[in-house]
Amino acid sequence: MDDLWYSEYHTKSVRFSIQIRQQLHFEKSNYQTISVFDSVEFGRFLTLDGVMMLTEHDEFIYHEMIVHPAMAVNPEIKSVLVIGAGDGGVAREIAKYSQIENVDLIEIDERVIEVCKEYLPKTACGFEDPRVHVRIQDGLKFVRRIENTYDLIIVDSTDPFGPGEVLFTKEFYGHCFHALKENGILINQHESPFYPEDARAASSAHRCISQVFPVSEVFQAHIPTYPSGHWLFGFASKKLHPTANLQDEHWNQLGIETRYYNTQLHRGAFCLPNYVKEILNHA
Amino acid sequence: MMDQNRVPILEGLEKIRRNRLVPFDVPGHKRGKGNPELTQFLGEACLSVDVNSMKPLDNLCHPVSVIKEAEALAAEAFGAANAFFMVGGTTSAVQSMILSTVKRGDKIILPRNVHQSVIHALVLCGAVPVYINPQTDKRLGIALGMSMTDVKNTIAAHPEAKAILVNNPTYYGICSDLRSIVEVAHAAGLLVLADEAHGTHFYFGKDMPISAMKAGADMAAVSMHKSGGSLTQSSLLLCGSNVNENYVRKMINLTQTTSGSYLLLSSLDISRRNLALRGVEIFEKVKRFSEYAREEINAIGDYYAYSKELINGDSVYDFDTTKLSVNTLKLGLAGIEVYDLLRDEYEIQIEFGDLGNILAYISVGDKNKNIERLISALSEIRRLYKRENIKLWESEYISPVVAMSPQDAFYADKVSLPLEQCAGRICAEFVMCYPPGIPILAPGECVTKELIGYIQYAKEKGCTLTGPESMDVTSLNVLKGE
Numbered sequence: 001m002d003d004l005w006y007s008e009y010h011t012k013s014v015r016f017s018i019q020i021r022q023q024l025h026f027e028k029s030n031y032q033t034i035s036v037f038d039s040v041e042f043g044r045f046l047t048l049d050g051v052m053m054l055t056e057h058d059e060f061i062y063h064e065m066i067v068h069p070a071m072a073v074n075p076e077i078k079s080v081l082v083i084g085a086g087d088g089g090v091a092r093e094i095a096k097y098s099q100i101e102n103v104d105l106i107e108i109d110e111r112v113i114e115v116c117k118e119y120l121p122k123t124a125c126g127f128e129d130p131r132v133h134v135r136i137q138d139g140l141k142f143v144r145r146i147e148n149t150y151d152l153i154i155v156d157s158t159d160p161f162g163p164g165e166v167l168f169t170k171e172f173y174g175h176c177f178h179a180l181k182e183n184g185i186l187i188n189q190h191e192s193p194f195y196p197e198d199a200r201a202a203s204s205a206h207r208c209i210s211q212v213f214p215v216s217e218v219f220q221a222h223i224p225t226y227p228s229g230h231w232l233f234g235f236a237s238k239k240l241h242p243t244a245n246l247q248d249e250h251w252n253q254l255g256i257e258t259r260y261y262n263t264q265l266h267r268g269a270f271c272l273p274n275y276v277k278e279i280l281n282h283a
Numbered sequence: 284m285m286d287q288n289r290v291p292i293l294e295g296l297e298k299i300r301r302n303r304l305v306p307f308d309v310p311g312h313k314r315g316k317g318n319p320e321l322t323q324f325l326g327e328a329c330l331s332v333d334v335n336s337m338k339p340l341d342n343l344c345h346p347v348s349v350i351k352e353a354e355a356l357a358a359e360a361f362g363a364a365n366a367f368f369m370v371g372g373t374t375s376a377v378q379s380m381i382l383s384t385v386k387r388g389d390k391i392i393l394p395r396n397v398h399q400s401v402i403h404a405l406v407l408c409g410a411v412p413v414y415i416n417p418q419t420d421k422r423l424g425i426a427l428g429m430s431m432t433d434v435k436n437t438i439a440a441h442p443e444a445k446a447i448l449v450n451n452p453t454y455y456g457i458c459s460d461l462r463s464i465v466e467v468a469h470a471a472g473l474l475v476l477a478d479e480a481h482g483t484h485f486y487f488g489k490d491m492p493i494s495a496m497k498a499g500a501d502m503a504a505v506s507m508h509k510s511g512g513s514l515t516q517s518s519l520l521l522c523g524s525n526v527n528e529n530y531v532r533k534m535i536n537l538t539q540t541t542s543g544s545y546l547l548l549s550s551l552d553i554s555r556r557n558l559a560l561r562g563v564e565i566f567e568k569v570k571r572f573s574e575y576a577r578e579e580i581n582a583i584g585d586y587y588a589y590s591k592e593l594i595n596g597d598s599v600y601d602f603d604t605t606k607l608s609v610n611t612l613k614l615g616l617a618g619i620e621v622y623d624l625l626r627d628e629y630e631i632q633i634e635f636g637d638l639g640n641i642l643a644y645i646s647v648g649d650k651n652k653n654i655e656r657l658i659s660a661l662s663e664i665r666r667l668y669k670r671e672n673i674k675l676w677e678s679e680y681i682s683p684v685v686a687m688s689p690q691d692a693f694y695a696d697k698v699s700l701p702l703e704q705c706a707g708r709i710c711a712e713f714v715m716c717y718p719p720g721i722p723i724l725a726p727g728e729c730v731t732k733e734l735i736g737y738i739q740y741a742k743e744k745g746c747t748l749t750g751p752e753s754m755d756v757t758s759l760n761v762l763k764g765e
Contacts, residue, residue, distance in 0.1 A: 138652070138655055140652070140655045140656065163652065166656055169630075169659075171656060171663045174663040174667070175663070
């Protein structure tokens, strides 16, 4: 086998490399470059603008952690808005709940969805659920017109440098607040606390969300292929607290199959290292 | 037809860079080598073309080769007989235009909402202004263009006037009937000067308001660095065929630097090529951005992003749809409050806010996502900050009473008096109000009780007053004696 390696710069002086068998796909869409590779260790993986979005072997961590914590806090969630998430992984996890009535999935780049359907069926299967409605649109623009409609909004964005930038702004979080019902929860991809540039993005996102939502907490997960492996998510809501209002028993009775998430880990995920607390406190 | 693909100044700079000419001339940083920190900040490519006039690169004061060619290309692209590259901003273009046209004691007809550079030029040359008060839109609180009746009456009342100056367009995008003004003014023997600081795109875009050169105006000051995309401080002065170009150059050289920056000059050259080759599509894109933003902003409610519906055949003869001007009064917020909220709360910097309006500058450099951010932030501001039943502000223009030329008053013996004691005296300095940016008083004008009241009102509303030596405008310099 040829000695082919995919490398991604996690900082200017830190590189993360994965040996690959071949590049399965490359294209320039209207918004970004889209590639799919086949790797030795992580299975297939998707990159956007040269940044790894998901690999077949560790995507379960990310997708479980961006969906299940909110579902375990509010069992009444029926209507969900998902922004980004063109790979279908979030939809796949949400579809595990029978009480869900409607999932609106807003993705700006139709090509991401098409490419994932072709090369990443393990996540793209989420699009097959009839409750999932895909709209190709700018997320900020879509949510601007919505009022008191959703129980849960999940922001599965790329990094805040590129098309995902608008999904890290105060105006976007303000619209989300407005689009949520009384018990509404906003979950967002919250960047990493470790490398300074990522930490600045995490800090700024937390500041903006805290200015908009009365409850604004952060939780963490370990994702091997993301920069530093230490990743954050945001949990913001109008009322519900992520641990005080956790419905452990109810959730455990549902019998949802997960490989990473469980309700004990849920409580633990909100216990943050001191340096992370500091970053968030100084947001 | 010349070849608009050519960029003579850029070609000259590339040639000297390729030839590795050894510099024993200024600037002393010697292609950046002598100032590593500056080179690191601005980049080696930038410093390596920060060079002085030399034979292969021509001389801005007396162009005979590459600058001359570049200016000829610009003249053709803009439909002018002559074009001058300016490196002191459009301020220098406006001032050179006026210095070339009127001299001590001559009269020049101006709308009152001129840029301060116009009146500053009158201080330099000693000409006397005759003002036409712009019509105003009371609901929006903005100055409009000049009405033809006012233009005709003023020319009839001052047959000795040498020139008339027209804003094409105003900051807000409003155009007077320039073609008719040119016709009437030329018939009366006046030259027509256009301040086109906000109108570069009129020369290249499709379905734009008429440009000064096309309307037959004699001179135009064009801010290439605004919608034209060149570097800040670079500008163009255009002349029609009735104007003696050599005299204009002499007047430019009175105040222009002899070390014209090649960064600025090459930016003019490159931007001219870009506009000549791709101007139509560029400004179609800008128009689409603005039209889209206008629709979305008007759909939010309370905001009024205005456009061609303001056209009334006279004081609003045409409207520049690339401009995104938005009235905020129905929101119960002053434009300047929305301007501050956008920056402080949403990290969006717009061009300006006055008492009733904001202006967001839209250009080819914009991206869809940023337009969406602006619209979304305005929508959030309405949701979070809207106030009911606030007293609306109405713009008032107080006709200036010109007692002597700005120059005579500026240089006269003066005395500083508390503001409230200045009524009846002749002002010796400028008082400008930002917003809305129109001079309240210029040197040589009578201070009236009404004006003192206006200044106090503007101060109370949080406007920034500039011009007077007394920074907080508690006192004014007025002429001694009387």
